[in-house]
């Protein structure tokens with residue numbers, strides 16, 4: 001009979017040391033391709049290294065293959081820090097946030113999604129965030145989506161081809177009890193060919209609201225993501241499937257007295273995660 005040696009604490013710790021050294025070496029190896037990546041992506045020309053569609057795909061793949069004792073929260077926050085920091089070293093950027101609705105949720109969201117190396121800059125209102133992003137080389141701005149009408153009609157400042165646009169909706173992985181689950185829209189200067197268009201966002205202004213409008217929008221896989229009074233009108237932030245025809249969405253809003261309609265960004269589709277046991 002062969003006897004197996006008892007596993008000692010020292011043995012287990014040396015196994016942990018081996019795994020840590022491997023993980024560290026792999027991260028350093030991951031970072032060693034950054035310079036080539038900058039050249040291949042022509043980051044210096046565009047000034048921005050963000051590829052939100054690719055980031056969403058990475059997060060989805062991780063969530064789908066995750067098993068074992070370690071909470072998905074931990075994996076998600078580690079990879080968000082890796083990805084955000086790898087983007088930062090390609091082209092430095094800051095994350096600007098409107099904290100008029102409270103600092104804590106925005107800071108949690110920014111730190112969870114961008115880590116601590118990327119600077120976090122607070123502002124008193126949404127306009128200041130949009131101006132800071134518009135004036136920067138490649139910064140990001142984040143907006144809380146769950147404040148309702150009290151947040152005002154910040155999205156109208158994104159209208160115009162040279163204005164910042166929504167490029168992502170965070171968190172990428174949605175689930176109950178997400179540790180940084182505050183839904184936020186992320187803006188950047190237009191990403192041109194790097195934008196992902198699974199969901200396309202529009203700013204619309206109507207004279208009145210009715211439940212029939214909601215049904216009309218739903219027929220074209222569109223919904224109102226935010227709304228607020230805008231003088232005597234109502235301003236809407238409409239989120240529609242990238243497959244939907246823009247003209248059909250306009251037509252669905254026409255009975256409400258649509259006075260203007262403009263695309264203000266796009267992002268990856270939501271990925272709802274249901275844990276399997």
Ligand SMILES: C=C(O[C@@H]1C=C(C(=O)O)C=C[C@H]1O)C(=O)O
Pocket residue numbers: 037041049050051052054055058082083084086087090
């Ligand atoms: C590395 C890239 O740049 C950024 C960083 C990523 C990463 O670290 O995996 C992914 C997407 C980009 O936002 C890339 O475009 O692949």
